[in-house]
Amino acid sequence: MSASQPAAVPTSATPTHGAIVIENVLLLGERAAHIVLDNGTIALVRDADTPLTDAEIPAGAARIDGTGLVALPGLVDLHTHLREPGREDAETIESGSRSASRGGFVAIHAMANTTPTADTAGVVEQVWSRGREIGLVDVYPVGAVTVGLKGEQLSEMGAMAMSKARVRVFSDDGKCVHDPVVMRRALEYVKTFDGVVAQHSQDPRLTEGSQMHEGVVSAELGLTGWPAVAEESIVARDILLAKHVGSRVHVCHVSTAGSVKILRWAKEQGINVTAEAMPHHLLLTDENVRGYDPLFKVNPPLRTQEDVDAVREGLADGTIDIVATDHAPHSDEDKDCEWGAAAMGMIGLETALGIVQKVMVDTGRMTWADVAYRMSYLPARIGRVEGTHGLGIEEGVAANITLVDPNAAWTVKASATASRSNNSPFGGIELPGRAVATILRGRPTYLDSRFEGLFA
Amino acid sequence: MKHLLSTNDLSRAQAIRILDTAEQMAATQDREIRKLPTLRGKTIVNLFFEDSTRTRISFEAAAKRLSADVINFSAKGSSVSKGESLKDTALTLQAMGADAVVIRHWASGAAYRLAESGWMHGSVLNAGDGTHQHPTQALLDAFTMRKHLIGAQEGPGAHMQTPTGNDLTGLTVGLVGDVLHSRVARSNVSLLTTLGAKVVLVSPPTLVPVGIESWPVEVVHGLDEALDRFDIDALMMLRVQRERMSGGGSSFFPSAQEYTRLFGLDGDRMRRLPGHAIVMHPGPMNRGLEITAEAADSERSVIVEQVSNGVAVRMAALYLLLAGEEDAQ
Amino acid sequence: MTGTILSAPDISRALTRIAHEILERNGGADRLVLLGIPTRGLPLAHRLAERIAEVESSFDATARCGSLDITMYRDDLAKHPTRNIGATKLPTVGIDDAVVVLVDDVFHTGRTIRAALDAVKDEGRPQSVQLAVLVDRGHRELPIRADFVGKNIPTARSERVHVRLTETDGEDAVLLSDGGLRDGSTTGGTA
Numbered sequence: 001m002s003a004s005q006p007a008a009v010p011t012s013a014t015p016t017h018g019a020i021v022i023e024n025v026l027l028l029g030e031r032a033a034h035i036v037l038d039n040g041t042i043a044l045v046r047d048a049d050t051p052l053t054d055a056e057i058p059a060g061a062a063r064i065d066g067t068g069l070v071a072l073p074g075l076v077d078l079h080t081h082l083r084e085p086g087r088e089d090a091e092t093i094e095s096g097s098r099s100a101s102r103g104g105f106v107a108i109h110a111m112a113n114t115t116p117t118a119d120t121a122g123v124v125e126q127v128w129s130r131g132r133e134i135g136l137v138d139v140y141p142v143g144a145v146t147v148g149l150k151g152e153q154l155s156e157m158g159a160m161a162m163s164k165a166r167v168r169v170f171s172d173d174g175k176c177v178h179d180p181v182v183m184r185r186a187l188e189y190v191k192t193f194d195g196v197v198a199q200h201s202q203d204p205r206l207t208e209g210s211q212m213h214e215g216v217v218s219a220e221l222g223l224t225g226w227p228a229v230a231e232e233s234i235v236a237r238d239i240l241l242a243k244h245v246g247s248r249v250h251v252c253h254v255s256t257a258g259s260v261k262i263l264r265w266a267k268e269q270g271i272n273v274t275a276e277a278m279p280h281h282l283l284l285t286d287e288n289v290r291g292y293d294p295l296f297k298v299n300p301p302l303r304t305q306e307d308v309d310a311v312r313e314g315l316a317d318g319t320i321d322i323v324a325t326d327h328a329p330h331s332d333e334d335k336d337c338e339w340g341a342a343a344m345g346m347i348g349l350e351t352a353l354g355i356v357q358k359v360m361v362d363t364g365r366m367t368w369a370d371v372a373y374r375m376s377y378l379p380a381r382i383g384r385v386e387g388t389h390g391l392g393i394e395e396g397v398a399a400n401i402t403l404v405d406p407n408a409a410w411t412v413k414a415s416a417t418a419s420r421s422n423n424s425p426f427g428g429i430e431l432p433g434r435a436v437a438t439i440l441r442g443r444p445t446y447l448d449s450r451f452e453g454l455f456a
Numbered sequence: 457m458k459h460l461l462s463t464n465d466l467s468r469a470q471a472i473r474i475l476d477t478a479e480q481m482a483a484t485q486d487r488e489i490r491k492l493p494t495l496r497g498k499t500i501v502n503l504f505f506e507d508s509t510r511t512r513i514s515f516e517a518a519a520k521r522l523s524a525d526v527i528n529f530s531a532k533g534s535s536v537s538k539g540e541s542l543k544d545t546a547l548t549l550q551a552m553g554a555d556a557v558v559i560r561h562w563a564s565g566a567a568y569r570l571a572e573s574g575w576m577h578g579s580v581l582n583a584g585d586g587t588h589q590h591p592t593q594a595l596l597d598a599f600t601m602r603k604h605l606i607g608a609q610e611g612p613g614a615h616m617q618t619p620t621g622n623d624l625t626g627l628t629v630g631l632v633g634d635v636l637h638s639r640v641a642r643s644n645v646s647l648l649t650t651l652g653a654k655v656v657l658v659s660p661p662t663l664v665p666v667g668i669e670s671w672p673v674e675v676v677h678g679l680d681e682a683l684d685r686f687d688i689d690a691l692m693m694l695r696v697q698r699e700r701m702s703g704g705g706s707s708f709f710p711s712a713q714e715y716t717r718l719f720g721l722d723g724d725r726m727r728r729l730p731g732h733a734i735v736m737h738p739g740p741m742n743r744g745l746e747i748t749a750e751a752a753d754s755e756r757s758v759i760v761e762q763v764s765n766g767v768a769v770r771m772a773a774l775y776l777l778l779a780g781e782e783d784a785q
Numbered sequence: 786m787t788g789t790i791l792s793a794p795d796i797s798r799a800l801t802r803i804a805h806e807i808l809e810r811n812g813g814a815d816r817l818v819l820l821g822i823p824t825r826g827l828p829l830a831h832r833l834a835e836r837i838a839e840v841e842s843s844f845d846a847t848a849r850c851g852s853l854d855i856t857m858y859r860d861d862l863a864k865h866p867t868r869n870i871g872a873t874k875l876p877t878v879g880i881d882d883a884v885v886v887l888v889d890d891v892f893h894t895g896r897t898i899r900a901a902l903d904a905v906k907d908e909g910r911p912q913s914v915q916l917a918v919l920v921d922r923g924h925r926e927l928p929i930r931a932d933f934v935g936k937n938i939p940t941a942r943s944e945r946v947h948v949r950l951t952e953t954d955g956e957d958a959v960l961l962s963d964g965g966l967r968d969g970s971t972t973g974g975t976a
Binding site for chain 2: 205208211214215216217218219220221222223224225227291292293333336337338339340341
C-alpha cells in the first residue's frame with residue numbers, strides 16, 4: 001500500500017489560544033493519564049501516578065481537570081450529509097460542522113448527493129474550501145461514483161482524487177450503484193489512487209416504492225416493504241466483485257442480520273471489505289414505525305430486533321468495522337407530513353457517541369478503547385486520512401482529542417441541536433454521556449459549559 | 457371514542473356497540489322521515505385526497521341524516537406531487553371549526569397523523585388510508601353478516617327478534633383477492649377476529665404480505681380449494697386492480713384471465729357454497745374479473761344492501777364520535 | 786336517607802287506576818296505542834296494556850304496545866358520556882291516526898317528553914298524544930303536563946327518585962333518597 005501523501009494540513013491561524021493541559025483523564029477509558037497539548041501537537045502523555053510538575057506545564061496553559069472524563073482520539077465520521085451546495089435550508093457546511101464538533105467529531109466525510117452533485121473536481125473543492133474556511137472540523141468531500149448519481153457513467157474520480165480535496169472515498173449514497181458492470185469498473189478504477197467505493201446497498205427493483213422494512217409490522221401497517229434481501233444481495237455481489245478484481249469495497253449502513261453473516265464470511269475469506277453501522281440501527285426497530293411518525297423513516301429502514309442484535313454483535317466482534325452517523329438533515333416540511341410523502345433520514349452527529357455508549361459500552365459489549373478504534377482509527381484508515389486523523393493519543397502526533405464525560409446523563413431534545421434541522425428520532429431518550437470537549441490540532445472547537453472561562 | 461382510525465383499536469365490546477347502534481340507525485332509515493336532529497350544529501368535513509364518490513356520498517348522507525352540516529373538501533395532492541400539505545389543510549379545517557373530519561388519503565397512516573399530530577382538535581374518522589385500514593367498511597360488512605347469518609333467537613336482542621348484542625362467533629368468512637394492497641382486507645381480518653369469526657384468506661402468493669404468518673387466519677391459494685376445505689358462510693370478493701394483473705415485469709399475476717380462472721367467483725363456484733351463504737363485495741366491482749354478473753346479481757348477493765348498511769354504520773360511527781361529552785370517552 | 790314512597794302493591798294499584806283512567810278519558814280502547822320510553826317506561830307500558838286488555842277484550846296488548854327510544858332527540862347529549870341508543874319498535878298497527886299514550890316512569894323537567902314528542906312526530910302522525918307517568922316529582926322546565934299520574938311526589942331538587950321494577954331490577958318499589966343509589970336504578974334525573 002503506497003504511503004499516501006498527507007493531505008495539505010490546514011495550518012492553524014496564529015493561535016489565539018495557548019497550550020492545553022488535561023490532567024487525570026482516563027486515557028481510552030483504561031488508565032489515568034496526563035496529556036499536554038502544545039503547538040497543535042501532543043507534547044506529553046504519561047501516567048497520572050504523580051501530578052504534573054511545573055516544568056511539564058507550558059506557560060499560560062489552560063488546565064482541564066479530566067477527573068472522571070475519558071480521552072479518545074478525535075472522532076472521525078465516514079458518512080455525513082451536509083446538504084451544501086443546494087439544500088442550505090436543511091443544513092450548511094457551517095451548521096453541520098458545528099453539530100459535528102458538538103458530537104465530538106474532528107473530521108467528517110461529506111456525501112456527494114448535493115445539488116449540484118459532487119461529481120467534479122470543482123464541486124468537491126468548493127466543499128473542501130468552505131470546510132477549511134469554517135475550520136471547526138476537517139471536511140473531506142466524498143466524490144460521486146457516477147455522474148449525477150445516475151448509476152450509468154463513471155464520474156471523473158481521478159480528477160477529484162487529484163484536486164485539493166484529495167478525495168479517496170467515492171459513493172453514490174442515497175442511491176445504489178446497481179448495475180454490476182458499472183460497479184465492477186468503479187471497483188477497478190479506484191485502485192488507481194487507493195480509493196474506495198462506499199456502496200449504499202439497495203437493489204432498486206426490489207425496493208420500488210418501499211417505505212419501511214418488509215415484515216410483520218409492514219404487513220399490518222399497510223406500508224410497502226423494503227426486504228432485507230434487497231440489501232444482502234447487493235452486499236454479497238459487491239464482496240465477490242471486490243474479490244474478483246482485487247479491490248477494496250466499503251459497505252455503508254449495514255442493517256440486516258443477513259448482511260452481517262455475509263460480511264463475516266467475507267472477512268474469513270480474507271476479502272478486503274469494510275463496513276459501517278449507524279447508531280439508529282443499533283437502537284431502534286420497525287416497531288417504532290407504528291405511530292407513522294416520519295422521524296423514524298430512514299434508508300435503509302429500521303429493522304427487527306433480531307437484526308439489531310446481529311448488528312450489535314457484528315460491531316462488537318469487528319465484522320462491522322466502524323460506527324458512522326449518516327447524519328441526514330431534513331427541513332420540517334419534509335418530515336411534518338404523512339409517512340408516504342416524508343423524506344428519509346435522521347440527524348445524528350450529536351447523539352452518536354451517547355448511543356454507542358448506551359448500547360455498546362455500558363453493556364460491556366465494547367470498551368472505550370474499542371470505541372476509539374471504531375470511531376477514530378478505523379474510519380480514518382478507510383478514508384485514507386490516517387496521516388492526519390485516527391493517530392491515537394501519542395506524543396508527537398496532531399492534537400486531535402475528544403473528551404467524553406460518561407456520567408453526564410442527558411435527555412435528547414430534538415430541537416436543541418446546532419444542526420439547522422431537527423429531525424432526530426431520539427427526542428426524549430436518555431443517553432448516559434456525551435462529548436464535553438473537542439480539540440482539533442490543539443484548538444478547542446467545542447467546549448461544554450463547564451469549561452466556560454477556562455479559555456481566554 | 458375520540459377517533460375511529462383502525463379496527464385494530466376496537467375491543468369486542470366497542471365493536472358490538474357500534475353494530476348495535478347501527479341497528480337503531482338502520483331502523484330510522486325505514487321510516488318516512490329519515491332524518492334525526494342528533495348532530496344538529498355539528499360540522500363534519502369530508503376530506504378526500506383520493507377520488508371516491510360512493511364513499512363520500514355515503515358519509516355525506518350519514519352526516520346529513522343526523523342533521524350535521526357537511527363540508528366537502530377535495531384536496532389535490534397525489535403521491536407524486538404533494539400538493540396542498542395535509543398539515544396546512546388540517547390547520548384550515550381547525551380554523552373552520554370542524555367537529556369531525558372524515559379523511560380518505562393515499563398514504564397509509566395519514567389518518568393517524570391527522571389525529572395524533574395536534575394540528576386539529578376534532579374527531580378523525582378514517583375513510584381509507586392507503587393500503588392500511590378502512591374501518592367503516594369492515595363494520596358495515598360485519599353488520600351485514602350479523603344481520604343475515606346470526607340468529608336472533610339468542611342473545612340480548614332475542615326478545616325483539618334482533619341480533620343485538622351478538623358477535624360473529626361460529627361464522628367462517630372467506631376474503632378472496634388482493635390482500636397485500638387491500639385496506640378492506642386488513643380492517644376485516646382484525647374486526648372479524650375480534651368478533652369471533654374464523655377468517656380464510658384466498659389469494660395468490662404474490663398478493664399476500666410477507667408477515668402474514670402472524671395473522672390469525674388460514675391462507676389458501678385457490679378458490680376451489682377454499683370451497684372444498686371450508687363451509688364458508690360469507691364470501692367477500694375483494695376488488696382486484698387490472699394494472700396489477702399484467703403491468704409488465706413486476707405484475708403480480710400473469711394475466712387477468714388466469715386470475716379469473718383460479719380466483720374468480722362464477723355461478724358454479726357460488727353454488728358450491730352452503731345454502732345460507734351470502735356473497736359480498738365492497739365495490740366497485742370488476743364484473744367479469746373477480747366476480748361474474750350471475751354471482752353479483754344472484755339471490756345470495758347482498759352487495760347492494762351493503763351500501764345502505766354503510767349509511768347506517770356511518771351514522772352510528774358519527775354518533776358515537778360526536779354526540780357525547782367531549783372528554784368523557 | 787332513603788325512604789320507600791311506593792311499595793309493590795301501591796304500584797300495582799296505581800297502574801290499575803291509570804289503565805281505567807285512560808279508557809275513561811278516551812271513551813274506550815279504540816285507536817289506542819301505548820309507547821313506553823326505555824328503559825323502565827317499557828315494562829310499565831306492557832303492564833298497562835295488559836290491564837287494558839283485561840277490561841276491553843278487543844284490545845290486543847301485544848300488537849298495540851311498542852317502545853320509543855328518544856336518545857337521538859335529547860337536547861343534552863353533549864353534557865354526558867355517549868349514551869347507548871335503545872330500541873324503537875312501533876306497535877304493529879302503527880301510530881298514524883292513533884291515540885298515542887306515552888308511558889314513562891318518572892316525570893321531572895319534561896325534557897324527555899319534549900324529545901319524545903319530536904320522535905313521535907318523525908315516526909308518524911297520531912291523532913293525539915297523551916302522557917302517563919308512574920311518578921311526577923315536579924320541577925318542570927317546559928310547559929308540558931301529564932294526563933295520567935300514578936303518584937305526585939313533591940321533591941327537593943337535590944333528592945333522587947329511584948324506580949325499581951321486577952322486569953329490570955327484580956322487585957317493584959319507588960324510593961326517594963338524598964343522593965344517588967349505586968344500584969343503577971332510575972334516579973329520575975332529567976325526565
